[in-house]
Amino acid sequence: MLEDKVILVTGAGGGIGRDIALMAGAHGARVIVNDIGASLSGEGEDRGPAETVAQEIRDAGGTATISLDSVADAAGAGRIVETAMDTYGRLDGIVNNAGILRDTFFHKMTEEQWDPVLKVHLYGSYYVSRAAAPIFKAQQSGSMVHMTSTSGLIGNLAQANYSAAKLGIVGLSKSIALDMQRFGVRSNCIAPFAWSRMISSIKVDSPEQQERVDRLQQMTPAKVAPLAVYLLSDDAETVSAQIFAVRNNEIFLFSQPRPVRSVHNSEGWTPEQIASQAMPALSASFHPLEVSADVFSWDPI
Template sequence: MSATRMLDGKVVVVTGAGGGIGRDIALSAAAHGAMVVVNDIGAGLDGKGQDEGPAACVVQEIRSAGGEAVASLDSVADAEGAGRIVQVARDAFGRLDGIVNNAGILRDAFFHKMSDEEWDKVLKVHLYGSFNISRAAAPLFKEQQSGSLVHMTSTSGLIGNRAQANYSAAKLGIVGLSKSIALDMERFGVRSNCIAPFAWSRMISSIKVDTPEQEARVARLQQMTPAKVAPLAVYLLSDRASDVSGQIFSVRNNEIFLFSQPRPVRSVQRDDGWTPERIADHAMPALAASFHRLDVSSDVFTWDPV
């Protein structure tokens, strides 16, 4: 176990913790003193099926290293299931101090070809799931006047990627959710932050690779391990981050980024108001220099990870 115990005495739920980023966060949280609820339904990347094996294996890893952990197989996409995940923490350890909303699935498709099911399933797990478990924990956090929520967002939502309308919408929605939680729960000592992780995982391995640009993006991701994301998550769960809330971070190998948040960048004004023609002739030409390009994530992160 680590000599640095930033989470001693704390109880943490990590969703989607049976593998990838969630597993590394669960292991790191336990190594830093937390009692961990390892939540994972053990489903395939399409969200189908259920297997207790992944969560049980991570629990065993934590216990073998001298930590404390229990498994949870409930789905965050179901509000009642999210309530049971929170109850597992209370039953096993008597309290709950932090949640990492990491569970996710992918159903990639171009927007104009995306089915209702592909849209619904991804939003249910990512966005609804983050809302469900955060809301289930809110009364406990309010009562104890403390708590930390760490949500996994993505540059697919913050910047953009092709063939991921469902995933991008969910991940950007999580940013809005996190900010609202931070604002609404601030007076109760509850914090909420986002991490956009760059890391190779089972879920990311299903990304469509049908262009040289996508091949280059995947090649870069394969160099980045989930373990690189865990330290920031542990920090945000700890009391050392008591003044950090409503922020969007990213981890890219050994780099940590703080993301900007939408604010006005330029304005135009006419005392006598605007007509569509005036907008076309004057407003848009004046604003065009500040337009954002149709970037994808790889257009922004063009350098190799260090």
């Protein structure tokens, strides 16, 4: 499905990114395996993971090269995209998968825990997408796949930084899809359920959280790769601005915010009237305070 396409996957040294890179290579893509080899919290560098994945692609008969630059600054993202152009002369698709975690409860969160997570996830997705955009515009084609999360779409404990970044990515993807549709460029999001190094750091402080982790351990990153490969392919030419989730053998299409209920007062509202009339009418449609595990409460199939 990706024969002769050039596909860039960030954070491809392990987990979900690795499986997407491997499957893209198996489907004929020339793959740029980007990974700085950092720890889960974003420290350190190691070229080994990227080289290992690239060699796996080559050993299976595919074509791959590596990039060790960070997505967290514009210059690094630019060099990642330049690697594709310098090596293969084109770029057809990107997967913004690179990420780190620095979980803590919001009232304890520091700037050192907030900034790097936003830099890698949200800024990284922007920087790589922005570097690829002129190339896609010039060739009148291109697909962007961004990793969001139910932590942002629904909610989760002790992940304000990660949740804010992941919901921001949804807005970024939608804007890219709107602004670049006339150039044949598509942009979609995937919220993956998969046991990976990143998910393994989820705080477990209740039986409910432990139950969620137990379910996640059944789901492998390889289950996410087929949807990403499809979205990168020409078969998905009519699919853009959507939010999907993959949970083991299930694929979900997520809703996007729309008005669900309204109240009207021809004279306008006073605070007292809002308290006595508007909120009682609207409250029947309030969303409960839930985490992802409350919504996805059944066993994966």
